[in-house]
Amino acid sequence: MAFKTKVLGREALMRKLERITPGVTEAAAEAKLEVAQEAAKRIAAVAPVGVSGDYKASIKGARQADNPGITPVGGQQSKDPDATAVYADYIWRFLEFGTAPHINGGLFPGTAHPGTIRQPHVFPTWKSYRKNARAKISRAISKAVKTSLGK
Template sequence: MLKAKVLGNEKLRKRLDEIAPLATKYAADEKLNIAQEAANLMADRAPISNGPTAGDYAASIEGDKISNRPQAKAMVGTQASKDPDAAGIFAGWIWHFLEFGTKPHNVAKGGGTVLGKKQTAANGARMHPGTKAQPHIFPTWRAMRAEAKKRINAAVLRGVKEAMKK
């Protein structure tokens, strides 16, 4: 019979570093590679607008370590992480509007309030027609998540195997 003891992320990381120090390094490298690869795939699938800023949003999608961007908010993997090697996908602020779309809404000053709606209705409201959802972030991540887990596990295993040979 095989028994396992759950240690928690920090204790597991410390124990793994004692046994196989290269496992953490290989896993960190693989996490960053996966984030960059995912960002490139998402940028390829990102909607491109017509006009002077065409392609700016797609160019803003990048994969990086979360610790390198303390002020930025990651798109995928935004939960607070104690993992110093955690990686995420970062992009321009409009990603959420593109991914999920918007409903028709009043864009006049004060148009979102009851008084603003009455005033703009009397003066000819300026309505934004809304946008259709153009999912490109989460479908891409869902498609590669299982492979990403396999790659990280393989990197850890490679580090453990190297430690066992010594």
Template sequence: MARLQNREAALRKLAAIPPAVRSAAKQALAQSADELTEAIRNAAPQGKTGKLKKSVAQTWGGGKVRYSSLAGNVGEAGDPDLSVRISAGNSEVRYAHLVEFGTAPHINGGLFAGTEHPGTTAQPFFYPTYRKLRRRARSRISRAVTKAIKQL
């Protein structure tokens, strides 16, 4: 992933954006984040308890989500007001990545040392949903920003 060359200059430019444009962008981002969070939650396998579905959440401010197994918005956030991270997993649900990507057959250790685990098939729910909706989110945000700029 490419790193931002002059982060401070980019942050200054982001801070200079008029409040009306920032507000429009934030509303569009919030709508897209809600839509994506709900879609990922609906795509997640139910399982026995439904805890995986309940663990899908969004965090504003671009901060790192604790105990998350899967998270969108990888990398440094530019503007905390215009950053949201959608994640699956929490302190109780630390297996979201195992459901998403599956596991290979292996020999168990620990309590059941020496037994064979047959592996699990992948049940992708997070990244396919993200890929499906990211273009819509980008378009929604671009339209909102363009409309706000034209109204200035």
């Protein structure tokens, strides 16, 4: 016997879940924001410290709706109104992946830039936290469902 499944999509799934148990989206949104803030805190803890430390201070977790037009770390925008992300100064990618030696243009044309070594801090930190982050969001949704069912 073959099983048949229908893929709903995230929006349809959340509408259906909200119909069954009101308050699930608010619980998930709150958990997502906590996860983004915790991820930002963990990334900032291992971020390379420059001369002034401004980069480390610029790392924050926030809702994407509160930061229109600002590209989050990783560059992924979402249609989800409750989506969250980690934001940092634009130099995060140069620190994360390094730069090759090159000849400068702009203010100091013709001078040689020696390049920078890569200092991975964003993706390794997220990779180690991702499983816990997903579990935290799942627990928040499960708790909201149980609360609405009276258990």
